Amino acid sequence: MQKTFFIISLLIVSFLNGQNTNPLLAPDAVAQQRWVDSVYTSLSVEERIGQLFVVDVFSSKGKAEENRIMKLVKENKIGGLIFSKGGPLRQAEINNNLQAASKVPLMVSMDAEWGLAMRLDSTYAFPWNMTLGALENNKLVEEVGYRVGLHAKRLGVHINFAPVSDINTNPKNPIIGNRSFGEDKYNVTDKAVAFMTGMQSAGVLANAKHFPGHGDTDQDSHKTLPTISFDEARIDSVELYPYRKLFSEGLASVMVAHLNVPALESRSNYPSSISEVIVTDLLQKKLGFKGLVFTDALSMKGASNFSEPGDIDLAAFLAGNDVLLISKDIPKACIKLKEAYDNNIITEERLAHSVKKILMAKYKVGLNDYHPVETNHLIEDLNTINDTLLYQKVMEEALTIVKNEKDLLPLRNLDKRKIAYVGLGDDSGETFVKSLQLYAPIDTISTERLDKMKEKLKPYNTVIIGLHRSNASPWKDYQFTEQELVWLYELSREKDVILDIFVKPYALLDLTSTTNMNAVVVSYQNSDIAQEKSAELIFGAIGAVGKLPVTANEDFPVNTCLTTNPLSRLKYGLPESVGMSSEKLKxxxxxxxxxxxxxxxxxxxxxxxxxxxxxxxxxxxxxxxxxxxxxxxxxxxxxxxxxxxxxxxxxxxxxxxxxxxxxxxxxxxxxxxxxxxxxxxxxxxxxxxxxxxxxxxxxxxxxxxxxxxxxxxxxxxxxxxxxxxxxxxxxxxxxxxxxxxxxxxxxxxxxxxxxxxxxxxxxxxxxxxxxxxxxxxxxxxxxxxxxxxxxxxxxxxxxxxxxxxxxxxxxxxxxxxxxxxxxxxxxxxxxxxxxxxxxxxxxxxxxxxxxxxxxxxxxxxxxxxxxxxxxxxxxxxxxxxxxxxxxxxxxxxxxxxxxxxxxxxxxxxxxxxxxxxxxxxxxxxxxxxxxxxxxxxxxxxxxxxxxxxxxxxxxxxxxxxxxxxxxxxxxx
Structure with a gap:
């Protein structure tokens, strides 16, 4: 009876403070509470403190790395793992070994914002958030979240640190950029909610980051402590906007960033991650968040520069965080927290509050009935036709035309056009060219001198210029070089030019003029699928419906959307996209x-x-x-x-x-x-x-x-x-x-x-x-x-x-x-x-x-x-x-x-x-x-x-x- 009253109280308090239900409650809430209480009671104080820590694991580092983590599992009774670089089979093996050695099942997390491929080889990379931000159809974003969640769950991952909910209003942001859904707070919010909904429906807890908002800074918190210099009203109306909606829709967890936010924390250069005013008063009391609160990695310079290992962990816990992520020295931090507990700086009530939330989360993801990760067919399960099918759908609807003079796109009257392709950038556009050539004769023109290029292009009346840079990660270089800009301006003066950029939209900020460019397409990424679908858009096999998620130029403000209708040309896709079986066609x-x-x-x-x-x-x-x-x-x-x-x-x-x-x-x-x-x-x-x-x-x-x-x-x-x-x-x-x-x-x-x-x-x-x-x-x-x-x-x-x-x-x-x-x-x-x-x-x-x-x-x-x-x-x-x-x-x-x-x-x-x-x-x-x-x-x-x-x-x-x-x- 007492436990039932406790659960009902949680529900009521959650409703009054911003979340309609506690996001950590399982459907069988009574059984969940019984398990939580039972496990908590079985733990010593040291073991309860150990539950607060999540250690980073690299499956790429071999047996020595596993032994290091095994020692923390056995001696410090840590509560969770965050896997980083490596491969899925190696990760599954290490995960199974560590779980077998842990008294309480470990909650496994990852940074897998665009899928496990953010960290692991041999896994699927879904489109980046900036690409998803161009979609009008949020159901597709939800599907991406769901597929990412299925992959995570298949690999034994219980919480994914996604979606990034930062509103990227600063083009010079070195760490967010493509990881953000864009600069429009409404669009970012809708996309974040959709992604969260999809992932949590797959049984994996979502995590919104980086609270209270890392989007408008030109500094990287991995290297320093960035400053968010806006007043409280601006932060409340912009940066915090997505979180309110996410909380009301059942977000399970939040990650607090290492930021200097003078409008919220009066102490100079005091990281938000260890600020009680931000973590407890703002996040949990004012905004009413009842889910798990994670610090960002405590090894990052934005936090580690502030204090000695152990001290930062204690400060973070006292500020109101539940989970201490990637401590620089877990044994030392455990000692610091135990000393604080012994000295009543940390009360039993405070410790129980966070540890029981952690245990509730473990029950919610099924760790009360833990099973090892099955390695048979693991690689196949993490790379399916349905994943590629979804990627194709996303790219079809994300591709964005931001300029289209005289309705040049899609290209018509092919009998009257002689078309050349010119590639810029340092990555391959081969797939793009081959896809273009499915529709019309396209000649690739290349030379190291502009005058020779112009001479070679004389017979052509239409030139498609592609900017291709690495698709390996969202942080790769994306800008035009000075030489490329000169070539682009010169070629645009004499021909019908279609500029197609396979990078984030901010590359267009480099353009001082777009006057002579007849059409400009933003394809967002240089993946093969993006290149294929962009060719289809240019020739009208698909229409353009994408919307620019950020301001990319004074000529191309946020939400620019020039739609085109398909011309009923053949496009190219998977059998399943039209109700056919790939397996049968084999x-x-x-x-x-x-x-x-x-x-x-x-x-x-x-x-x-x-x-x-x-x-x-x-x-x-x-x-x-x-x-x-x-x-x-x-x-x-x-x-x-x-x-x-x-x-x-x-x-x-x-x-x-x-x-x-x-x-x-x-x-x-x-x-x-x-x-x-x-x-x-x-x-x-x-x-x-x-x-x-x-x-x-x-x-x-x-x-x-x-x-x-x-x-x-x-x-x-x-x-x-x-x-x-x-x-x-x-x-x-x-x-x-x-x-x-x-x-x-x-x-x-x-x-x-x-x-x-x-x-x-x-x-x-x-x-x-x-x-x-x-x-x-x-x-x-x-x-x-x-x-x-x-x-x-x-x-x-x-x-x-x-x-x-x-x-x-x-x-x-x-x-x-x-x-x-x-x-x-x-x-x-x-x-x-x-x-x-x-x-x-x-x-x-x-x-x-x-x-x-x-x-x-x-x-x-x-x-x-x-x-x-x-x-x-x-x-x-x-x-x-x-x-x-x-x-x-x-x-x-x-x-x-x-x-x-x-x-x-x-x-x-x-x-x-x-x-x-x-x-x-x-x-x-x-x-x-x-x-x-x-x-x-x-x-x-x-x-x-x-x-x-x-x-x-x-x-x-x-x-x-x-x-x-x-x-x-x-x-x-």
């Missing part, structure tokens, strides 16, 4: 490796996108089986018949949409020379659905071979000559006029005797001829001008040797029947080769990323990158199975699933609304509007010979498609 790797092992193809690119996000994009194998050149993501493959839906079909769609053609248009209306042929009355619909009775294929090349089946000199030369300009291989040039003969063979070819479905390439010869006659330009030029350039499909071309070196082009065959050479950089299809590499049915070379852009355009009803290429009605017109009732699956140009749902050209698991195409060289792409999935598979299964059909016979492409659908984890 099975694609297994199949890909099977392909390589069984030599079904030398190399592959495989891409999966969902809901506008590329979630899987990998390259496998080599260009050839000799394994000399590995396939990389930027290599281009001969995509064979994918050309139909990547080039010819979109051009025809464009003309249908404009009203020039309709699906009922007859071929004679398109090409008058067909008037007296058997193809005159064939409709465009029949051609596109492969129901026009056209021959499947004509081996045009055979008629150009001599009796030895070698290229006949009547038709070929080994080098270009007048009248022999069509290059079909490295050293083989065909007669310029032969293409007319080729077309005539198509026009005069017989029709199949039976009506129905028969796949044919010949219709696309007709379409190519029509398109080039209509526009008076070759098809390769048309698709570049109409689609690829503006889409940013800069790896999609006919005749790739004009754009790329051979090392970037995957070969297709060792030709021993026509060209008698390795076919590399020249189209594999013989008919397309004889048309100069530009066919309506074949000839396109591309990579998986570019094909995904084109398919995503179809999936988005003709819209991509802020540009409408087709109307939804046009997409629907061509993506219709017109003859499904006759068991003909084809759409108008697009392949479709079998009407009965059986697997043949698909896995049988895709909806009937889906569409795509396959290619002879071992390529495949498919789009699913219902599930918003894009799938691209590229290979050179025809190398070294097209007779290698193992990839096709093993249904590799559709087996992978089935895995993709099995990976969907949407809630039912």
């Amino acid at each position: 099975e694609i790797d297994v199949i890909a490796n099977k392909v390589l092992k069984q030599q079904m193809a030398p190399g592959m690119q495989i891409l999966v996108a969902r809901k506008g996000t590329v979630i899987y994009n990998k390259s496998f194998g080599y260009h050839t089986f000799d394994k000399k050149i590995p396939v990389i993501d930027t290599d281009v493959f001969d995509v064979a018949s994918l050309t139909k839906i990547l080039a010819s079909v979109p051009e025809i769609m464009k003309l249908v949409e404009e009203g020039t053609l309709s699906l009922d248009t007859k071929l004679v209306e398109m090409l008058p020379e067909l008037k007296n042929t058997n193809k005159a009355n064939i409709t465009l619909k029949a051609l596109l659905t492969h129901t026009a009775r056209l021959q499947p294929w004509i081996p045009f090349y055979k008629s150009t071979l001599d009796k030895n089946n070698k290229p006949d000199t009547l038709y070929y030369r080994t080098k270009p000559e007048v009248g022999f300009s069509i290059q079909v291989s490295d050293s083989l040039y065909m007669r310029t006029d032969y293409k007319d003969s080729l077309y005539q063979q198509v026009f005069k070819s017989d029709l199949l005797p039976q009506k129905g479905y028969k796949y044919s390439d010949l219709g696309y010869f007709i379409l190519k001829k029509y398109l080039e006659d209509h526009y008076k330009h070759s098809l390769d030029t048309l698709v570049q001008d109409h689609f690829y350039k503006s889409l940013g499909a800069n790896h999609t071309v006919y005749n790739p040797l004009k754009e790329f070196p051979k090392v970037a082009i995957v070969p297709t065959e060792e030709d021993n029947y026509f060209r008698y050479t390795k076919v590399e950089g020249f189209v594999h299809d013989m008919g397309a080769a004889m048309l100069g590499g530009v066919g309506g049915h074949a000839g396109i070379f591309s990579n998986a990323n570019d094909i995904a852009k084109i398919m995503q355009t179809y999936l988005q009803d003709g819209f991509y990158g802020g540009h409408r290429y087709f109307t939804p009605e046009t997409i629907a017109l061509f993506n219709t199975c017109y003859y499904c009732s006759k068991d003909i699956r084809r759409g108008a140009g697009f392949d479709k699933p079998e009407p009965d749902g059986h697997a043949s050209n698909t896995c049988g698991c895709v909806p009937l609304s889906s569409f795509g195409h396959s290619g002879f060289t071992g390529t495949y792409t498919w789009a699913d509007p219902e599930n918003e999935i894009i799938y691209v598979f590229l290979s050179n299964r025809t190398y070294p010979t097209q007779n290698n059909t193992k990839l096709i016979k093993n249904d590799i492409r559709t087996d992978i498609q089935e895995i993709i659908y099995e990976a969907i984890q949407d809630p039912q």
